Amino acid sequence: MPNCDPPHAEVLAVEGLAKSFRMHHLDQTLHAFEGISFRLLAGEFLLLRGPNGVGKSTLLRTLYRSYLPDVGQIWFNHASGRIDLARAADVDIALLRRREIGFVTQFLVARPRVAAQDIVAEPLRRAGMAGDAALAEAQRWLAAFGVKRDLWRAYPTSFSGGEQQKVNLARALIQPPRLLLLDEPTASLDVGARAALVARLAELKAAGVALIGVFHHPGDVAALIDRDLMLSEKKVFDVAV
Ligand SMILES: Nc1ncnc2c1ncn2[C@@H]1O[C@H](COP(=O)(O)OP(=O)(O)OP(=O)(O)O)[C@@H](O)[C@H]1O
Numbered sequence: 622m623p624n625c626d627p628p629h630a631e632v633l634a635v636e637g638l639a640k641s642f643r644m645h646h647l648d649q650t651l652h653a654f655e656g657i658s659f660r661l662l663a664g665e666f667l668l669l670r671g672p673n674g675v676g677k678s679t680l681l682r683t684l685y686r687s688y689l690p691d692v693g694q695i696w697f698n699h700a701s702g703r704i705d706l707a708r709a710a711d712v713d714i715a716l717l718r719r720r721e722i723g724f725v726t727q728f729l730v731a732r733p734r735v736a737a738q739d740i741v742a743e744p745l746r747r748a749g750m751a752g753d754a755a756l757a758e759a760q761r762w763l764a765a766f767g768v769k770r771d772l773w774r775a776y777p778t779s780f781s782g783g784e785q786q787k788v789n790l791a792r793a794l795i796q797p798p799r800l801l802l803l804d805e806p807t808a809s810l811d812v813g814a815r816a817a818l819v820a821r822l823a824e825l826k827a828a829g830v831a832l833i834g835v836f837h838h839p840g841d842v843a844a845l846i847d848r849d850l851m852l853s854e855k856k857v858f859d860v861a862v
């Protein structure tokens with residue numbers, strides 16, 4: 622597992638992070654979260670908590686740099702140095718997403734005419750594993766998450782929501798990243814797949830992957846959680862004058 626750090630190495634240091642959305646049509650600003658600071662070490666699991674709409678997904682997307690924060694730093698210790706994800710160039714973010722930062726959401730963005738097993742094998746092939754070995758590993762993970770063998774060569778665009786999520790998880794978890802972000806990954810899963818996911822997360826944590834997640838049923842991962850971060854319900858709307 623080339624990406625993983627020794628225990629207690631700092632992976633992430635978030636300092637004074639805030640994100641707001643400007644809603645031009647209403648002429649107001651919604652503050653999704655403010656003043657978020659925390660550190661995360663290799664092998665630590667941070668649970669994000671709070672009611673609907675409090676900013677949990679927005680915080681994960683900001684850490685993944687799908688959103689730019691308004692202020693604050695996201696220091697990430699990667700394979701060859703330290704980088705502020707809040708200010709990193711898009712090209713560096715794209716590279717880090719390929720190799721070091723994973724993100725699992727409830728939704729698979731299935732590409733047309735790519736078989737499930739190829740979607741899952743792709744991260745391994747990109748990392749240099751031979752085609753046959755990558756395919757065998759992909760099939761092992763599809764089986765582990767309970768995707769029926771008949772579907773391995775089919776296109777996930779026609780799969781059910783739960784089946785798509787299983788393909789999504791197999792792809793995201795086949796190779797350990799340094800930092801893994803999870804946004805309600807169990808939402809559409811059956812009991813067997815939930816158990817497979819929890820087992821895989823335990824393995825990744827033991828291997829030194831740093832994890833931050835939102836879970837609809839946090840009880841599923843209770844044994845893995847080291848700390849939690851409760852997002853505040855306070856929402857300030859600044860109305861322009
Ligand atoms: N792209 C956006 N533009 C404007 N407002 C947004 C955007 N994304 C999120 N918001 C707002 O930010 C707030 C936080 O949303 P977010 O999705 O982060 O909440 P959440 O804590 O993940 O909720 P849930 O538990 O329902 O998933 C909400 O009020 C939402 O309407």
Ligand SMILES: [Mg+2]
Nearest residue numbers: 677678679804
């Ligand atoms: Mg959410």
